[in-house]
Amino acid sequence: MIRSKIALAARLAPLVALASPALSQEPPKSAPSPNEIVDAAPASDWVKIAPRDLLVMTLAPAADGSTRKVVIQLMPAPFSLGWVDNIRTLARDHWYDGIAVVRVQDNYVVQWGDPNGEDPAKAKPLPKGLKVMSEGDYASPVPPPSAKSPRAPAIGFAHVLDAYAPATGFTLTGWPVGSDGKMWWPVHCYGMVGVGRNYSPDTGTGAELYTVIGTPPRHLDRNIALVGRVIEGMEFLSSLPRGHGPLGFYQDPAKRVPILSVRLASDLPAAEQPHYEYLSTESQAFAKYADARANRRDPFFIHPAGGADICNIPVPVRPVPAG
Amino acid sequence: MIRSKIALAARLAPLVALASPALSQEPPKSAPSPNEIVDAAPASDWVKIAPRDLLVMTLAPAADGSTRKVVIQLMPAPFSLGWVDNIRTLARDHWYDGIAVVRVQDNYVVQWGDPNGEDPAKAKPLPKGLKVMSEGDYASPVPPPSAKSPRAPAIGFAHVLDAYAPATGFTLTGWPVGSDGKMWWPVHCYGMVGVGRNYSPDTGTGAELYTVIGTPPRHLDRNIALVGRVIEGMEFLSSLPRGHGPLGFYQDPAKRVPILSVRLASDLPAAEQPHYEYLSTESQAFAKYADARANRRDPFFIHPAGGADICNIPVPVRPVPAG
Numbered sequence: 300m301i302r303s304k305i306a307l308a309a310r311l312a313p314l315v316a317l318a319s320p321a322l323s324q325e326p327p328k329s330a331p332s333p334n335e336i337v338d339a340a341p342a343s344d345w346v347k348i349a350p351r352d353l354l355v356m357t358l359a360p361a362a363d364g365s366t367r368k369v370v371i372q373l374m375p376a377p378f379s380l381g382w383v384d385n386i387r388t389l390a391r392d393h394w395y396d397g398i399a400v401v402r403v404q405d406n407y408v409v410q411w412g413d414p415n416g417e418d419p420a421k422a423k424p425l426p427k428g429l430k431v432m433s434e435g436d437y438a439s440p441v442p443p444p445s446a447k448s449p450r451a452p453a454i455g456f457a458h459v460l461d462a463y464a465p466a467t468g469f470t471l472t473g474w475p476v477g478s479d480g481k482m483w484w485p486v487h488c489y490g491m492v493g494v495g496r497n498y499s500p501d502t503g504t505g506a507e508l509y510t511v512i513g514t515p516p517r518h519l520d521r522n523i524a525l526v527g528r529v530i531e532g533m534e535f536l537s538s539l540p541r542g543h544g545p546l547g548f549y550q551d552p553a554k555r556v557p558i559l560s561v562r563l564a565s566d567l568p569a570a571e572q573p574h575y576e577y578l579s580t581e582s583q584a585f586a587k588y589a590d591a592r593a594n595r596r597d598p599f600f601i602h603p604a605g606g607a608d609i610c611n612i613p614v615p616v617r618p619v620p621a622g
Numbered sequence: 623m624i625r626s627k628i629a630l631a632a633r634l635a636p637l638v639a640l641a642s643p644a645l646s647q648e649p650p651k652s653a654p655s656p657n658e659i660v661d662a663a664p665a666s667d668w669v670k671i672a673p674r675d676l677l678v679m680t681l682a683p684a685a686d687g688s689t690r691k692v693v694i695q696l697m698p699a700p701f702s703l704g705w706v707d708n709i710r711t712l713a714r715d716h717w718y719d720g721i722a723v724v725r726v727q728d729n730y731v732v733q734w735g736d737p738n739g740e741d742p743a744k745a746k747p748l749p750k751g752l753k754v755m756s757e758g759d760y761a762s763p764v765p766p767p768s769a770k771s772p773r774a775p776a777i778g779f780a781h782v783l784d785a786y787a788p789a790t791g792f793t794l795t796g797w798p799v800g801s802d803g804k805m806w807w808p809v810h811c812y813g814m815v816g817v818g819r820n821y822s823p824d825t826g827t828g829a830e831l832y833t834v835i836g837t838p839p840r841h842l843d844r845n846i847a848l849v850g851r852v853i854e855g856m857e858f859l860s861s862l863p864r865g866h867g868p869l870g871f872y873q874d875p876a877k878r879v880p881i882l883s884v885r886l887a888s889d890l891p892a893a894e895q896p897h898y899e900y901l902s903t904e905s906q907a908f909a910k911y912a913d914a915r916a917n918r919r920d921p922f923f924i925h926p927a928g929g930a931d932i933c934n935i936p937v938p939v940r941p942v943p944a945g
Contacts, residue, residue, distance in 0.1 A: 406813070
């Protein structure tokens, strides 16, 4: 197993772009931290996230009355298109309003959905026209290296030493992926959002979602659809009390956290729309940031690792004023 | 960098024990889950944890009055011996009683210590005789493969595709480690406990501790001392509200969570001592469990990963009755 993975990685190497010139330079002994590199990136290196790709989920207020807003960035083409379409349909139908966070399993996931979803007599009816996806849709064909259209991005950065994929890297649209050279797929990092499902061949609709709150459960890659990532308010999910039923489901229905509403930002009044941008994974600043995550040279560190796991290089995202 | 790491891994391969015979067998299509394998392990595969290696930390009760007890298993030889000795000294001195959880940074760490530790005029005096450790003590020499004494365990299992270490595996005493063939060192997985420190060359005393609550921050390996892991009550730390000061420190002192007491289990009255055992990393059951973590064949899965990150194979630990 190990031998064949190394061979695969070697075969992939010519396909993926390896370290950019910036990565092989010898920086000064006390170099900027990853955050300092991100803060210094020019405005032109940041890419605005389209309002139709933002999902705003409002939880019931906390015990002290404070608001709890979670913002999810939906995944772009070519990944998980049918599920993401379903999520837009469910949000526009206000289907999510009134469902709840039902499961919090420590070091694993927070999950939300219809608490009665498993009971056909009580389950909330789903809107018509939801797409039915297949297990083959968990991965997509890698576009040829020459194709650079927005719908067919190429891997921009590679870390091949990964236990779960022959190669890992970032799409030019800002998402972490694994690849075997032919196919690529999004990977389960902290804060990624996926689609709950029943046993195979069920693939889920998008009505039941979860996010990762612990060690990246990369064994779920290619076994469940990933549809986005939490970019604001993650703490309102990750700090919820853990459930004590099987799989971390809340045994006491009173523990569930009601979801008041889920809206696409593009469906909100202009004044209520949040705005975000991400650091382009094509930029020199991102390459320097990723290198600094792999080789910490800021003053605290004495022993740079010389590598970094794909999930330990989160793509920087920040809120921005409207306009 | 990537090329040289693969070469190193290949050189290390003869040193570490690779897949045991059980791992290369072709199991039935619907095989037991990792948890089912653990549950079926014979009693003889479990190893009792000595009471002197257990640290019982009692937090102030939760808002609803319920108790919050956290149990930490201290790391055995040859790792971090001086820091672990200091922690035993601090616990026996009751020094930790009255300190607090002061920092909760989402997807990173929960940290506890003296809230006034940075102010020489107000800091709680440390007991005399604490050991001063060096940065060289973050790693230990790998014992020769033939040595099998309890103080010089050999790696029992290896996963070489790791971005942070040429090889990773488990000591025969039940701990996840990285190695370059000459040295080995404990690794930062979810729930591992480390020693807070100031800038190099400071190495910390053990008076300030943290545990990992997110993506394994493996870049900290060999940069900070690891001294143990949380084996019970992790949720009382991981579900705490996040701090909003720099680095996730609580800005409002009222948010801090008081620590009522920290005791070695061996210093508690016999009736109050908790008891735990871990699944021997030398056992066939552990080899099967690790293989199942890397190749999920239980019914939910359609695509086994073919590998697993060292931090995604947590060593099973369970409470047991006294006696």
